[in-house]
Amino acid sequence: MVKVIIIGSGNVAQHLIAAFQNPQNLGTEIELVQVFSRQIGSVSQLLDSDHITNDLDTLAEADLYIIAVSDDAIAAISSKLLFKNRLVVHTSGSVPLNALDDNNRKGVFYPLQTFTKNKAVDFRTIPICLESENATDFQLLEKVAKAISDKTFAINSEQRKALHIAAVFVNNFTNHLYQIGQEICLENQVPFEILKPLIAETANKIMLLSPEEAQTGPAKRNDTDTIEAHEAFLSNQNHLTIYKTLTQSIQQNGKKL
Amino acid sequence: MVKVIIIGSGNVAQHLIAAFQNPQNLGTEIELVQVFSRQIGSVSQLLDSDHITNDLDTLAEADLYIIAVSDDAIAAISSKLLFKNRLVVHTSGSVPLNALDDNNRKGVFYPLQTFTKNKAVDFRTIPICLESENATDFQLLEKVAKAISDKTFAINSEQRKALHIAAVFVNNFTNHLYQIGQEICLENQVPFEILKPLIAETANKIMLLSPEEAQTGPAKRNDTDTIEAHEAFLSNQNHLTIYKTLTQSIQQNGKKL
Ligand SMILES: NC(=O)c1ccc[n+]([C@@H]2O[C@H](COP(=O)([O-])OP(=O)(O)OC[C@H]3O[C@@H](n4cnc5c(N)ncnc54)[C@H](OP(=O)(O)O)[C@@H]3O)[C@@H](O)[C@H]2O)c1
Numbered sequence A, B: 001m002v003k004v005i006i007i008g009s010g011n012v013a014q015h016l017i018a019a020f021q022n023p024q025n026l027g028t029e030i031e032l033v034q035v036f037s038r039q040i041g042s043v044s045q046l047l048d049s050d051h052i053t054n055d056l057d058t059l060a061e062a063d064l065y066i067i068a069v070s071d072d073a074i075a076a077i078s079s080k081l082l083f084k085n086r087l088v089v090h091t092s093g094s095v096p097l098n099a100l101d102d103n104n105r106k107g108v109f110y111p112l113q114t115f116t117k118n119k120a121v122d123f124r125t126i127p128i129c130l131e132s133e134n135a136t137d138f139q140l141l142e143k144v145a146k147a148i149s150d151k152t153f154a155i156n157s158e159q160r161k162a163l164h165i166a167a168v169f170v171n172n173f174t175n176h177l178y179q180i181g182q183e184i185c186l187e188n189q190v191p192f193e194i195l196k197p198l199i200a201e202t203a204n205k206i207m208l209l210s211p212e213e214a215q216t217g218p219a220k221r222n223d224t225d226t227i228e229a230h231e232a233f234l235s236n237q238n239h240l241t242i243y244k245t246l247t248q249s250i251q252q253n254g255k256k257l
């Protein structure tokens, strides 16, 4: 049996706890033995109270400690652990492996997904990016990750940084484009609902086509009449700047090919 | 029976033909009587050859003519029709109603979706934006639209222009962000596959949360350390410009609230 302890009670911690306890994932050789939460109440709906502690000093013995707390608290928490030479990992896309304290063996267990409290996700489809200092630890991480997900990847800190930045583009920035779409709708008394099937299909397409193949629109066609008409229509300066920047980028792309 | 004729054989025409012929939509009072295609072969897999013509002058009589050809061919085709005072509509998001020839009654039948040849879509979920010159024609358009879709909207030319621009943001520009995500992955030897579940979930979230509620990331948190690290990492000047522009826009948003 591989014993796992989760430190934290936020979004990621709660989804991890649920995944390890999902009946579909039992029968694997992984056991979630304890969770640390500053406030016991945050996770008491997820597991029995004798498996929860709010005192770092009383953490049980385990094969793997997963620190799933805010990025800026990871280093401090890892340095407060009283034991030595055990495997301690964090779940962050942007914190390097070496932010973890030298007292223990270091690793990363980064689930590349955007989690929302109270919104279930199918953890088995979530890519987990793994990093460790040696092959034995990697095997352990992989065993644990495979217990809850079908997709595990060896990703070093440099690659993880790149992935995290790419994730900012396809997640944070994309969501901001949805918001601009909504703003344009509001300004023109059109329900934003009308755009939702298009948003869904745009994401669907990328599962089958490459982004180059899926690209359409006035910028791609170099349709300058339509581009000029759109620019004249956009009275919001911020929307206009973004329209021009992205249109230019798509047009440059066309020239590259 | 309402008789419909489709003029065109591209993406939109083919999906419309399939929708009108979908057994699920039969029993409605709509009949697709004929299709015009410059090349008969383009649609011969979709319907019997005696329902296809490549000669505009031999178009049958119908209650509704749907012109689904390239934007810049709509005006010319509508002026070549030999009959008068019938209802003729186009399917474009960006062409005004008045681009249609004065010889016939004008309207718009704009399905707001991105169509791909050979990729089936569930037409019933696609919003159809309708416009006409009078109430009787609108009722007819609505009847036809409801035969193939559950979502019909009255949208005038100004609103449709706004919707089309909003669609450029949530579809064309979003797809371009996917492409940048892929480029960053390629440059750093990471498979783009890893980002696909994130792309799917980002679109999923917007079905339940508003864009404001769904927004996360370093720009939203005003996490200047991470933003600076990302900017230092991005060696591609074009990626950097887009990163800065969208980060600034998200930060300004925070200040507005
Ligand atoms: N959210 C995502 O979609 C996502 C995806 C992949 C990876 N990650 C990474 O996963 C980690 C956790 O993110 P999250 O979204 O779960 O964050 P979150 O929902 O904001 O939760 C943060 C957790 O950290 C705890 N915490 C913060 N400061 C602490 C401190 N000084 N001492 C002890 N505990 C502290 C919080 O405790 P309290 O509840 O008591 O305040 C809470 O349990 C981060 O490294 C993040 O980068 C997040």
Ligand SMILES: NC(=O)c1ccc[n+]([C@@H]2O[C@H](COP(=O)([O-])OP(=O)(O)OC[C@H]3O[C@@H](n4cnc5c(N)ncnc54)[C@H](OP(=O)(O)O)[C@@H]3O)[C@@H](O)[C@H]2O)c1
Binding pocket: B008, B009, B010, B011, B012, B013, B037, B038, B039, B042, B068, B069, B070, B071, B073, B077, B090, B091, B092, B093, B094, B110, B111, B112, B113, B114, B115, B116
């Ligand atoms: N694609 C979308 O996702 C989408 C979504 C909503 C609305 N629309 C609108 O729907 C309309 C059709 O778009 P589409 O995507 O179906 O275009 P498409 O796939 O490029 O097909 C264009 C069609 O127009 C015909 N055509 C072009 N020039 C012509 C001319 N001078 N005379 C006769 N026929 C001509 C083409 O005939 P040949 O095949 O013989 O060349 C073809 O059948 C446009 O107004 C577009 O804005 C498109």
